[in-house]
Amino acid sequence: MSVFQPLVREHPDQLLVGLVSISDRAASGTYEDQGIPALQSWLTGALTRPPQCVSRLIPDDVGQISATLIHLVDRLGCDLILTTGGTGPARRDVTPEATLAVGSREMPGFGEQMRQISLQFVPTAILSRQVAVIREKPGHAALIINLPGQPRAIQETLEGLKEADGKVLTPGIFAAVPYCIDLIGGPYVETHDHIVKAFRPKSAIRGDGVK
Numbered sequence: 001m002s003v004f005q006p007l008v009r010e011h012p013d014q015l016l017v018g019l020v021s022i023s024d025r026a027a028s029g030t031y032e033d034q035g036i037p038a039l040q041s042w043l044t045g046a047l048t049r050p051p052q053c054v055s056r057l058i059p060d061d062v063g064q065i066s067a068t069l070i071h072l073v074d075r076l077g078c079d080l081i082l083t084t085g086g087t088g089p090a091r092r093d094v095t096p097e098a099t100l101a102v103g104s105r106e107m108p109g110f111g112e113q114m115r116q117i118s119l120q121f122v123p124t125a126i127l128s129r130q131v132a133v134i135r136e137k138p139g140h141a142a143l144i145i146n147l148p149g150q151p152r153a154i155q156e157t158l159e160g161l162k163e164a165d166g167k168v169l170t171p172g173i174f175a176a177v178p179y180c181i182d183l184i185g186g187p188y189v190e191t192h193d194h195i196v197k198a199f200r201p202k203s204a205i206r207g208d209g210v211k
């Protein structure tokens with residue numbers, strides 16, 4: 001299949017996802033990328049319907065990051081893009097700038113919530129500059145969210161903080177993703193409640209019982 005060919009949903013409710021790992025050292029082979037496998041396995045476990053994922057491993061280069069995001073949304077038609085890495089204060093950390101450059105609208109709640117969650121794991125969460133945006137094109141829109149680069153931070157931020165019995169202490173950001181995707185015209189996404197319970201207002205919950 002050509003890399004320019006739009007993705008085709010296998011079901012109207014299938015989520016089309018772009019996974020982007022941004023790391024100079026993983027992209028150059030200095031160490032093995034753990035970002036894409038962690039994103040992929042978390043999504044596979046959390047969604048009731050398997051998503052269709054495309055992945056990219058790229059260095060911390062602002063032009064390359066923006067171009068990758070544009071390609072995934074505009075050419076391939078992704079509904080959701082999760083990036084990992086490059087959100088800290090180091091000079092090479094440019095993921096937030098590259099993301100803001102391609103967004104039509106900023107969604108500040110995602111970054112705020114991620115820092116709330118992460119502060120319960122590491123005090124250096126205050127150093128993370130993650131952003132989320134919506135990129136809107138005629139007839140299509142996508143949500144793009146930056147996650148931190150630490151592979152274990154992927155589960156922490158998407159899923160939130162829970163007690164041993166599963167009681168949610170701080171909701172993960174993915175709880176708000178399905179309704180956001182609804183609102184921007186994407187597929188109806190459902191999650192396994194024990195991993196992350198998706199929140200929708202009652203009026204937005206699909207009543208036909210179709211899973």
Ligand SMILES: Nc1ncnc2c1ncn2[C@@H]1O[C@H](COP(=O)(O)OP(=O)(O)OP(=O)(O)O)[C@@H](O)[C@H]1O
Pocket residue numbers: 021022023024025026031032033034035036060084085086087088090092093148149150151
């Ligand atoms: N894709 C990845 N795969 C495995 N580990 C990673 C990955 N990205 C980051 N890490 C780990 O998380 C740490 C913090 O991530 P950060 O994005 O700040 O990386 P970095 O220090 O800027 O270096 P690099 O961009 O070369 O990964 C890294 O130092 C590394 O230990």
Ligand SMILES: Nc1nc2c(c(=O)[nH]1)N[C@H]1C(S)=C(S)[C@@H](COP(=O)(O)O)O[C@H]1N2
Pocket residue numbers: 084085086087088089093117118121122124125126127128129147148149150152153154156157
């Ligand atoms: N949940 C979680 N969030 C986290 C971390 C972590 O280990 N777990 N690391 C922090 C650190 S040390 C930094 S510098 C920032 C930015 O990381 P990045 O440059 O890898 O994106 O994320 C922060 N957020």
